[in-house]
Each structure stands twice: as structure tokens, then as C-alpha cells.
Amino acid sequence: MRKNYHIYAAYMKALSDETRINIFDMLAQGELCACKILEEFNITQPTLSYHMKILCDSGLVSGRKDGVWMKYSINRDNLEIVKELFEGIGVSLQTQNNCTAKCSAKC
Amino acid sequence: MRKNYHIYAAYMKALSDETRINIFDMLAQGELCACKILEEFNITQPTLSYHMKILCDSGLVSGRKDGVWMKYSINRDNLEIVKELFEGIGVSLQTQNNCTAKCSAKC
DNA sequence: CATATACATAGATATGTGTCAATGTCTATT
DNA sequence: AATAGACATTGACACATATCTATGTATATG
Incomplete structure (x- = not known):
């Protein structure tokens, strides 16, 4: 089962803006409405709307209308996918720790 | 200690390209030279050089000259920082699991 | 030293991104 | 029905990004 780097890249792109990853981290504390988020940043409402659309389109964030x-x-399932990507890389690095010397391919 | 979202965003930006995150994942298996990496992609050598520079500048990847x-x-310390960001968000989500209803702020 | 190999840099270009002001849409309240 | 508030959409614009071709630089080898 090959990894879908396209979707991983899309997740990373959604979080590649300082404002957006800040918002994402705020949402770790729980659901927030746009107006509350807007208070925390020096951006206009349309700009926030733009960022929220990118976060939602990526699948990392979900939005629901309440009046x-x-x-x-945060969409937990997709956060989990991102977490597992980095954890998997970390595990691979640990595993090849003690055979780097003998395993490193000649160029 | 406030989080430095600027550096987090920079890490995400470095991995926001499909080719780059693919390369990053390849490096999880161990050190690789540019020519080996190049074989795996349909890009020119200057384009690969461009991507490797971005990965190195971000701090997620280290390069050394060998002849x-x-x-x-992969730079393990900075991978760890990324891992911990997402793990922390996951933990926060779990923690507020059973008090979402009563804690959710009125808008 | 001349040559080949591995990689970097420069310049050009098409496309993508983040931001705003202006405007539109939907919902609740008076 | 009219109004106000919350959010989305549109259009414009400056700037960044990914890619290529052409060229430069360093290192090893005959």
C-alpha cells in the first residue's frame, strides 16, 4: 500500500501559513466560532473566511452552522493520519539507528 | 512559553509540496545522496536541488558533502518538534472530550 | 591538465497565495 | 418588513512558488 503523498502535501499546505496553524492549535482546545477566532488576529473578516475555507477543504477542520x-x-481522523505519518518516520529513524554504517548504500 | 507558530508554519511549508514530503519520507529509511533521490522522480536536477535547499533551509533535513x-x-531534533506539536494537539482533543458540551463558550 | 560527474546558481516564466475593500447572503430581532 | 449581525464571495493586486534551460563550480579520474 503506497502512501498518498498528494494528500499529505495537502494537509501540510493547509498548515503552512502562520495564521492557519495558529488557528488549528487554538481549535485543539475545542470548537470555536469564526467571530471568536477573528478576535485573536489582526486580519479582516474576509481573510479569516479565506483561511477557514482552506482548513476545511483540506479535511483537517470541520465547520457546522449553528444559527x-x-x-x-478539528477533524480527529485526519489529525490522526498526520500524527501517524510523523510517528512512522520517527520509528523508521530509530530502527535504522544502529545499522546506518553498514547499510548505507554506495552512491 | 508561547508557541512559535512562525517556525511551525515554516516546517509545514517545507513539506507542503508533494515531491518534498515524498523525499522526506524516503529519508526516513536513511541517508541518501541527491543522485539516488533524483532517480525516483520525473524532475530535472536543478529542480531537485531547489527542493533540497528548501528542506535544508527549514531545518528538517541536513546535508553533508561527501566527495x-x-x-x-532527516534532522531528528526538528522532526521531534513537529511530532510533539501534533501529539500535543491530539492530547488536548482527548482531554476536552467529555466536557465539550458544558465548556463550549457562548458566541 | 583535460575530462566527466555531481551538484548549485541564475534567469525566465506561468501559476498560486494572502490580503483587502466592496458586496452578497442568510438568520434572528424588533 | 426592516434592520443588524455573522459569514461568504468577488475582484484586484502584490508577492511567492515550482519548473525549466543554460551555465557555473567543485571533485575525482585517466
């Missing part, structure tokens, strides 16, 4: 408000939260 | 070859490997 007048849009409430955003 | 004619450039050998690249």
Missing part, C-alpha cells in the same frame, strides 16, 4: 454562527473544530 | 556527493538525512 448565525459557523463553529469550527 | 562529489551531497548526502541528505
Whole structure:
């Protein structure tokens, strides 16, 4: 089963903006409405809307309409996929720790 | 101690390209020289050089010169920082699991 | 020293990104 | 029905990004 680097890259791209990864981390504390998020940044409302759309389109964040408000939260399943990618890389690095010398391919 | 979202965003940006995150994952298996990496992709050598520079500048990858070859490997310390970011977010989500209803702030 | 190999740099270009002001849409309240 | 508030969409624009071809630089080898 080959890895889908396209979707991994899409997740990373969604978080590659300082404002967006900050928002993502805020959402770790729980669901938030757009207006609450907006208070924390020096950006206009359309710019926030733009960023939230990117986060939602990536699948890392979910939005639901609650009356007048849009409430955003982290999509746990997709966060898990990202977590597992980096954990897997970490494990691979540990595993090849003690055979690097003898295993390193000649160029 | 506030989180440095600027550096997190920089890590994500380095991995936000499909080719680059693929390379990063290849390096999980061990150190590789540029020519070996190049064989795996349909890109020109200057394009690979461009991507490797971005990965190295971010701090996620280290390069060392070995004769004619450039050998690249993952910088474990900075991988750890990325891992911990996502693990921390996962833990926060679990923690607020059973109090979401009562804790969710009114908008 | 001349040559080949591995990689980097420069310049050009098409496309993508982040931001804003202006405007539109939907929902609740008076 | 009119109004106000919350959010989305559009259009414009400056800037960044990914890619290529052409060229430069360093290192090993005959």
C-alpha cells in the first residue's frame, strides 16, 4: 500500500501559513466560532473566511452552522493520519539507528 | 512559553509540496545522496536541488558533502518538534472530550 | 591538465497565495 | 418588513512558488 503523498502535501499546505496553524492549535482546545477566532488576529473578516475555507477543504477542520454562527473544530481522523505519518518516520529513524554504517548504500 | 507558530508554519511549508514530503519520507529509511533521490522522480536536477535547499533551509533535513556527493538525512531534533506539536494537539482533543458540551463558550 | 560527474546558481516564466475593500447572503430581532 | 449581525464571495493586486534551460563550480579520474 503506497502512501498518498498528494494528500499529505495537502494537509501540510493547509498548515503552512502562520495564521492557519495558529488557528488549528487554538481549535485543539475545542470548537470555536469564526467571530471568536477573528478576535485573536489582526486580519479582516474576509481573510479569516479565506483561511477557514482552506482548513476545511483540506479535511483537517470541520465547520457546522449553528444559527448565525459557523463553529469550527478539528477533524480527529485526519489529525490522526498526520500524527501517524510523523510517528512512522520517527520509528523508521530509530530502527535504522544502529545499522546506518553498514547499510548505507554506495552512491 | 508561547508557541512559535512562525517556525511551525515554516516546517509545514517545507513539506507542503508533494515531491518534498515524498523525499522526506524516503529519508526516513536513511541517508541518501541527491543522485539516488533524483532517480525516483520525473524532475530535472536543478529542480531537485531547489527542493533540497528548501528542506535544508527549514531545518528538517541536513546535508553533508561527501566527495562529489551531497548526502541528505532527516534532522531528528526538528522532526521531534513537529511530532510533539501534533501529539500535543491530539492530547488536548482527548482531554476536552467529555466536557465539550458544558465548556463550549457562548458566541 | 583535460575530462566527466555531481551538484548549485541564475534567469525566465506561468501559476498560486494572502490580503483587502466592496458586496452578497442568510438568520434572528424588533 | 426592516434592520443588524455573522459569514461568504468577488475582484484586484502584490508577492511567492515550482519548473525549466543554460551555465557555473567543485571533485575525482585517466
